[in-house]
Amino acid sequence: MNLVSASPAPPIAVLIVDDEAPARARLRDLLADLAAELPNEVVAEAENGVGALEMIAALKVDVALVDIRMPRMDGIEFAHHLSQVAQPPAVIFVTAYDTYAVQAFELSAVDYLLKPVRSARLLAALRKLPQRQPLSTAQLARLPQAARSHLSCHERGRLLLIPVAGIIYLKADLKYVTVRTREREFLVDESLTHLEQEFGDQFIRLHRSVLVARDAIVGFAHSAADDAETQWQALLRDVAERLPVSRRQWPLVKSLVRRSVG
C-alpha cells in the first residue's frame, strides 16, 4: 500500500558454499537463469564453512546454498555456528547423496536440494524464503553431526572460530568453559561434559574441571605443595602453566599418554 512496494524489491543476496568449483559454477549459472523470474545476486562464494562465516560477517547475505561434505568445516557444522550470528541468513543445504542427512532434513523440515540441482527446485526453495525462520536449536539438534572442527564464541559482537586442533586445554569456570590455545584464552558457552563426549578421542580429563589435548602433554612432574588431593602435574607443550592431575584420574591419564607415546 505504500510507495516503497512499487519500486522493485532488492535482489536476494546469495552466498554459494561448495568446495568443488564446477558445483559452484553450476549454481551460479542456474541463479543467473532464474534472475529474470526471481531477482537474485550471488554476492560471494566460499570453499568451506570457515570461509562462508567470514563472508557472512563482512556482507549482507539473505540465503546460503551450502554443500554438506567440505574440508575444514562441513555444511552442518557451519549451520551450528551460524545460529550464533545476530541476523543469520537462511540456509539451504545442497547434497549429492547422503541418506542420513536427507532423512534428517525431511524430519526437521530443513530446506535441501539434491545435486545435480534442478532449476525448478531451486526456484521453489528460493520462493519459500520469506516464510523461513532461521534454523532452530531443535532442528539443528536433529542434523547428523560428527565432532566439530571448530568451537565458536562471541567477542565484541563478532563471531570467533577456534580450531579444535589448536586447543591445548579446556577448563570449566562456573558458567563458561575457558579454552586455552597457544596464543590466548577464549570463553565459550558450552558444558565440559558435552565437550568431553564430543571430543573424547582427542582430549582426556585430568580432573573434575579440566580436559587436555592428548598430544599437548609433554610430561609429568611432582607438585611442590604436598597437597592431599593432587600429586602430579601435567607439563604442556607451548604454555608454561602446569595442570594438576587428580589422584582418581592419574592411572587412566598415565596409561593413555603412555599408549599414545609408545
Added chain:
Amino acid sequence: MASIKQNAESQPLPDFRNAGVMLRILLGVNLLALLAALVRNDGLVACLQDYGAMAAWLQPLLLFNLAVLALLGNRLQGLAVWSARALVVLLAATSAVLLSLLWSLLTFDEWGWQGLVRAGLLAGTAAACMLSYLALRVSALSPALIEARLQSLTARIRPHFLFNSLTAVISLIRLDPRRAETALEELAELFRALLRDPRQLVPIGDELALCRQYLDLEKLRLGERLQVEWSIGDPPADILVPPLLLQPLLENAVYHGIEPAANGGTIRVGLLLRGNELHIDLANPSVPHAEHARGNHMALDNIRERLALYYDLEARLDTGEVRLADGSREYRVHIVLPGGGSR
C-alpha cells in the same frame, strides 16, 4: 582367457596344487588326529602326548601324499571323478602301510599285519573325509553363488561420486562443451566396466586405463587438490587381474585422503612384478580427525573377499598407516597377486 567360471566348472576334484587346499588338508587331518587322541585318553596331558606321537608319524605321510598329488596334478583331473577319488584314497592307504612297514623296520617294533591294515584303513578314511569336505566346500561355493556374490561385490560405486561427477559435467556443458563430451565418455566407460561380467579376469593394462579415466573425472571436480604419482615401471600389459581391483581403492583414497584435506594431496600408485608375484601399492595422505576418516572399510573388505573368491589363500591384501619423516601420516594398501596376477 582364464576365468573363475572355468575353474569352478571343471573342478570336481580339488586343485591339489593350490596352497589353500594343501593347508586345509594339513590342518584337517591333524584335527582328526587331535580328535582321536581326545577320544582315546582320559587326561589332557596324556591326550596331548598321544597327539604328539601321532603327529610325528602323520606329518611325513601327509607331506609325501601332498607332494605326489601335486605332481600328478592335471593327470588326476583328466580321470573320471570317482576313479580319481578312489585313487587318492588308495594312495593314502598304501603310503600309510608302506610308512608303517618302514617305521617297524627302523624301530624294530612289531606292528603285525593287523596293525598295518589298521594304518591303511585309518589313512584311507581320513583321505575320504578330506575329499568329501573339500567337495562340500566347492559346492557351497558353487559357480552360481560365487557369481551372485561377485556381482554384488563388484557393482558398487559411491553414489556420492556419481552425482557430483554429473553436476561437474553439467556445469561444463556451457563452459567447455568438448571437455564435457570427454567426461561423459569417461563416465560411460566406467559404467561399462561396472556392468561387465565380474568373473572374467582383465588385462592389467585395461584396469590401469580405467583408473586413469576415473581420476580424470575426479580431477574435474577437485582440480589441483588431487595429485597422482604413478610408478608402474613396465609390467606386461597382459597380466590378468580381477576387474575393478584398483579403481575402488583409488576411489577410497580420494574419498578419505584428498576430499577432506583443504589443500588436497598426492595419491601414489606403484606396480611391481617380483618373481611370479604382482605387487600393487597404493598410498594416500591420512587426514587427522576428518569427519569421515573413520569411515567404513567396506571397499577394502569387499576387495579382500573378492580376492579370496578368485585366488583362495594365494592373494594378500595388507593395510597400514605409516608416519612419514615430515610428521604427516600416510595410509597404505599393499596387494600381492599370485602367478604374475594371472592364472
